[in-house]
Amino acid sequence: MKVRIRRFDGQKEWWQDYEVDAKPSDTVLDVLNRIREKQDHTLAFRQSCQMGSCGSCGMVINGLPALACQTRIGELKTESIRLEPLYNYKVIKDLVVDLNDFVNKHRSVKPWMIRKNPEELEEAPTEFKVTPEQNLTFVQFDYCIMCGICLAACPTVAIDPLFLGPQALGQAYRYIADPRDEGFEERIDILDDSHGVWRCHFAGACSYVCPKGVDPAKAIQYLKKDILKYRLLHKKRASTKPAELVQKAPPPNAPKPPPFDFKVEGGV
Amino acid sequence: MRKDIGMETLDYDVAIVGTGLAGLRTAIEVLRRDKGKLGLRVAVISKIYLMRSHSVSAEGGTSAVLYPEEGDSFELMAWDTIKGSDFLADQDAVWRFVHIATQEIRLIERWGVPWNRREDGRIEQRWFGGLSFPRATYAQDKTGFFEMRALYDTLLKYDNWDRFDENFVTSIVIENNEFKGFTAIDLKTGNFRYFRAKAGVIATGGAGQLYRITSMAASSTGDGYGLAYNAGLPLKDMEFVQFHPTGLVPRGILITEAARGEGAYLVNKDGERFMQKYAPSKMELAPRDIVSRAIMKEIMEGRGVYDEKSGLYHVWLDMRHLGKDRIEQRLPFIREIGLKYLGIDIVDQPLPIRPTVHYNMGGIHVDIDGKVLSSSGMPVKGLWAAGEAACVSIHGSNRLGSNGTNECLVYGYIVGNDVYNYIEKERPSLPSPSQNLLLAEEDRIFGKLLGKESGGEDVYQIKDELKDTMEKYVHVYRTGSEIEKAVTKIRELKERYKNIRLSDRSRIFNYNLEHALELGFMLDLAEVIAQGALLRTESRGAHARLDYPNRDDANWLKHTIALKGPDGPSFSYIPVKITMWKPVARVY
Numbered sequence: 001m002k003v004r005i006r007r008f009d010g011q012k013e014w015w016q017d018y019e020v021d022a023k024p025s026d027t028v029l030d031v032l033n034r035i036r037e038k039q040d041h042t043l044a045f046r047q048s049c050q051m052g053s054c055g056s057c058g059m060v061i062n063g064l065p066a067l068a069c070q071t072r073i074g075e076l077k078t079e080s081i082r083l084e085p086l087y088n089y090k091v092i093k094d095l096v097v098d099l100n101d102f103v104n105k106h107r108s109v110k111p112w113m114i115r116k117n118p119e120e121l122e123e124a125p126t127e128f129k130v131t132p133e134q135n136l137t138f139v140q141f142d143y144c145i146m147c148g149i150c151l152a153a154c155p156t157v158a159i160d161p162l163f164l165g166p167q168a169l170g171q172a173y174r175y176i177a178d179p180r181d182e183g184f185e186e187r188i189d190i191l192d193d194s195h196g197v198w199r200c201h202f203a204g205a206c207s208y209v210c211p212k213g214v215d216p217a218k219a220i221q222y223l224k225k226d227i228l229k230y231r232l233l234h235k236k237r238a239s240t241k242p243a244e245l246v247q248k249a250p251p252p253n254a255p256k257p258p259p260f261d262f263k264v265e266g267g268v
Numbered sequence: 269m270r271k272d273i274g275m276e277t278l279d280y281d282v283a284i285v286g287t288g289l290a291g292l293r294t295a296i297e298v299l300r301r302d303k304g305k306l307g308l309r310v311a312v313i314s315k316i317y318l319m320r321s322h323s324v325s326a327e328g329g330t331s332a333v334l335y336p337e338e339g340d341s342f343e344l345m346a347w348d349t350i351k352g353s354d355f356l357a358d359q360d361a362v363w364r365f366v367h368i369a370t371q372e373i374r375l376i377e378r379w380g381v382p383w384n385r386r387e388d389g390r391i392e393q394r395w396f397g398g399l400s401f402p403r404a405t406y407a408q409d410k411t412g413f414f415e416m417r418a419l420y421d422t423l424l425k426y427d428n429w430d431r432f433d434e435n436f437v438t439s440i441v442i443e444n445n446e447f448k449g450f451t452a453i454d455l456k457t458g459n460f461r462y463f464r465a466k467a468g469v470i471a472t473g474g475a476g477q478l479y480r481i482t483s484m485a486a487s488s489t490g491d492g493y494g495l496a497y498n499a500g501l502p503l504k505d506m507e508f509v510q511f512h513p514t515g516l517v518p519r520g521i522l523i524t525e526a527a528r529g530e531g532a533y534l535v536n537k538d539g540e541r542f543m544q545k546y547a548p549s550k551m552e553l554a555p556r557d558i559v560s561r562a563i564m565k566e567i568m569e570g571r572g573v574y575d576e577k578s579g580l581y582h583v584w585l586d587m588r589h590l591g592k593d594r595i596e597q598r599l600p601f602i603r604e605i606g607l608k609y610l611g612i613d614i615v616d617q618p619l620p621i622r623p624t625v626h627y628n629m630g631g632i633h634v635d636i637d638g639k640v641l642s643s644s645g646m647p648v649k650g651l652w653a654a655g656e657a658a659c660v661s662i663h664g665s666n667r668l669g670s671n672g673t674n675e676c677l678v679y680g681y682i683v684g685n686d687v688y689n690y691i692e693k694e695r696p697s698l699p700s701p702s703q704n705l706l707l708a709e710e711d712r713i714f715g716k717l718l719g720k721e722s723g724g725e726d727v728y729q730i731k732d733e734l735k736d737t738m739e740k741y742v743h744v745y746r747t748g749s750e751i752e753k754a755v756t757k758i759r760e761l762k763e764r765y766k767n768i769r770l771s772d773r774s775r776i777f778n779y780n781l782e783h784a785l786e787l788g789f790m791l792d793l794a795e796v797i798a799q800g801a802l803l804r805t806e807s808r809g810a811h812a813r814l815d816y817p818n819r820d821d822a823n824w825l826k827h828t829i830a831l832k833g834p835d836g837p838s839f840s841y842i843p844v845k846i847t848m849w850k851p852v853a854r855v856y
């Protein structure tokens with residue numbers, strides 16, 4: 001089988017073709033390891049768990065951002081495979097992209113449990129009561145493995161580098177929806193911003209590509225609703241900050257925005 | 269040829285290597301205790317992104333006593349752990365461990381873990397192998413993942429720490445039995461770094477990658493063991509490698525023990541629930557060593573099923589009778605794994621499974637506070653180890669399922685506090701190691717390895733042969749003559765390793781270099797495991813010798829200690845700490 005990989009060594013970019021034996025039951029990650037171990041030791045890609053829980057191996061497979069360890073060759077139904085680094089990130093080497101901005105955005109929405117009385121988080125003679133039904137209100141959003149794939153599919157991320165993005169917003173909602181959390185007011189000004197929830201125009205690509213069924217697009221719509229409700233009740237303007245100019249130019253080194261009508265057979 | 273790149277020195281009060289559950293919990297504890305009082309600065313270092321550590325793969329549960337009023341007790345959990353360990357656990361450590369586990373479960377509940385709940389909103393628990401009470405606390409079948417999320421998120425709330433994602437630690441700097449820091453390669457730039465710190469913590473996890481079929485991550489290469497061993501520190505009980513009974517054929521992906529906790533059957537090719545022959549009362553829920561042995565026995569005696577695609581023999585794990593609802597609520601990830609990797613829906617088909625390498629009971633020799641001990645038995649000043657990298661020993665020769673994640677949490681808590689107390693009390697100053705030591709390490713990596721022009725051996729070829737050797741000769745069942753073959757082969761591979769040559773000479777993300785350094789650790793470790801296994805002429809827990817089928821307390825109720833010597837490891841033994849529970853026959 002032919003594997004075509006978009007490569008980058010810090011200076012130049014090129015496409016490289018490899019010919020590999022692959023069974024339909026092999027994953028794309030198996031194939032990459034075979035190439036690196038048997039043919040080309042210089043090929044760079046990330047991996048760890050090999051079972052879809054660590055988020056290391058996100059890349060663009062035949063035009064669709066996905067996890068290499070959870071994509072089987074058979075389900076691709078193509079003669080050859082085309083692999084690229086995740087879109088909308090700065091490429092460092094081959095399939096390895098820079099995630100610093102991504103992890104910083106995540107941190108900026110205060111993705112941790114907030115209580116009005118912080119001491120309650122430090123002492124635990126007993127647990128908070130959460131019914132199985134209440135668990136269901138947020139647990140889906142807690143599935144996020146921080147693979148960053150959703151940002152690679154998001155058309156808004158591609159044009160606004162300051163946009164918080166589906167992952168961070170989804171994680172803000174994960175805590176806001178958690179009955180144990182009381183941090184909505186602490187987070188609202190971060191989210192209620194022209195680069196926050198309002199930048200999302202609900203393309204839904206993030207939810208389509210998310211390998212863990214997190215559905216960040218849904219989370220963002222819930223956030224919008226919660227924010228509007230809060231602002232109405234508290235008679236505050238929706239945003240106290242003046243809208244900043246959208247940076248039109250894509251970030252340096254960001255490849256073109258992803259095609260939008262993904263229709264790779266088999267899908268993710 | 270030496271590539272001159274210069275060294276960057278980074279100063280911290282505490283440097284933590286490894287950010288699985290153990291490393292993250294330690295970091296949080298130091299920062300949480302401090303609250304800015306001493307203004308301690310912590311470096312958090314991992315060779316992959318912090319939140320991607322192997323702990324995310326833990327599936328089934330975390331044991332703790334939550335409901336004494338319903339019949340559980342610390343005594344019972346301690347007894348289960350000690351009996352499960354085949355009496356090689358240190359009982360004082362187990363006793364302390366079972367007490368702290370309870371508070372940890374509730375603490376991380378407050379930090380966000382979505383534990384499965386009872387109808388009344390309290391935390392739910394379930395059965396796991398070798399337990400006498402259903403005390404495995406769980407969050408679906410992604411327990412470790414949710415725990416990692418909660419700890420990682422909680423760490424983000426603190427300010428006084430810096431993250432060093434994708435920094436590969438290459439050595440522990442120790443002089444005069446005093447910890448002086450870690451050296452590392454920043455994979456993003458290829459730069460050499462020296463983390464100078466007053467206190468160091470090793471939380472680098474286990475070494476499943478020594479084997480072909482493993483449930484452990486590609487990053488579980490046992491670096492921490494290698495780092496300690498190279499620094500002249502003792503490793504304890506390394507011959508005890510846990511095989512999890514239910515690895516998905518062919519690659520060994522884990523099917524959690526919770527599947528059997530929820531009632532799954534193990535069935536051989538004749539459709540027989542064969543566990544009734546090996547553990548008539550506990551059946552499928554006997555401890556892992558016993559179930560793994562049983563599966564291998566079935567296969568060895570011709571009652572396994574042959575899988576043509578992989579050429580492997582296996583048995584079946586049958587969950588059909590659990591019904592779709594229960595599976596969706598409690599084992600959704602297992603269903604996803606079956607569908608993704610084999611196209612099998614566990615709702616209407618059984619899964620092909622066989623034992624898969626899963627955990628290292630042994631590790632860096634530490635005391636009950638997690639302080640790393642030197643060859644003299646004295647603690648190394650300023651150095652701790654926690655989690656799977658450390659061997660306290662709580663698990664002895666066989667860890668119970670659901671007792672790994674809690675050890676990480678408990679020891680993160682203990683070590684974090686011990687580190688803090690040490691700095692608060694002793695007010696150590698930043699160390700100043702001899703420059704030669706650091707330069708020699710830099711030259712080892714960038715001169716002797718990366719810059720090496722000669723030699724024809726290939727990193728991945730040697731790694732392949734090593735994995736095959738371990739898989740073939742140092743598996744669930746071992747015999748003296750087979751282990752000897754392994755030892756001979758490992759020595760040959762070690763010789764060949766001296767002749768490796770890297771084909772990637774670049775600096776940025778040079779995985780070829782990282783893999784070569786990992787392989788160095790793995791070869792040493794394989795030798796320690798195999799030789800330790802050869803010397804231990806008994807069967808205990810995960811170490812099952814066909815030529816010595818019985819446990820031999822008269823001669824072998826003791827821990828193995830391995831030290832690096834000029835021609836391979838040298839071995840000595842230390843007693844097991846027995847307080848309350850005398851060893852008895854282990855019947856389930």
Ligand SMILES: Cc1cc2nc3c(=O)[nH]c(=O)nc-3n(C[C@H](O)[C@H](O)[C@H](O)COP(=O)(O)OP(=O)(O)OC[C@H]3O[C@@H](n4cnc5c(N)ncnc54)[C@H](O)[C@@H]3O)c2cc1C
Pocket residue numbers: 285286287288289290291313314315316318321322323324325326327328329330331411412435436437438471472473474483484485487488491492522524626627654655656657669670671672673674676
């Ligand atoms: C599939 C699976 C399922 C499991 N399920 C359960 C369960 O249900 N219940 C249970 O109790 N236990 C379970 N376990 C066991 C438990 O998950 C592990 O023992 C535990 O997570 C280990 O955590 P750790 O913090 O010690 O290390 P790890 O999580 O393995 O982390 C190691 C860290 O060290 C870093 N590191 C390693 N080498 C270097 C280096 N040279 N330089 C820099 N950084 C380095 C890595 O990057 C990583 O951050 C399971 C294990 C497996 C394999």
Ligand code: SF4
Pocket residue numbers: 143144145146147148149150151166167170206209210211212213214215216
């Ligand atoms: S929301 Fe989904 S796609 Fe985005 S980072 Fe999380 S797991 Fe990945």
Ligand code: FES
Pocket residue numbers: 046047048049050051052053054055056057058067068069070
């Ligand atoms: S390797 Fe962990 S998600 Fe693919």
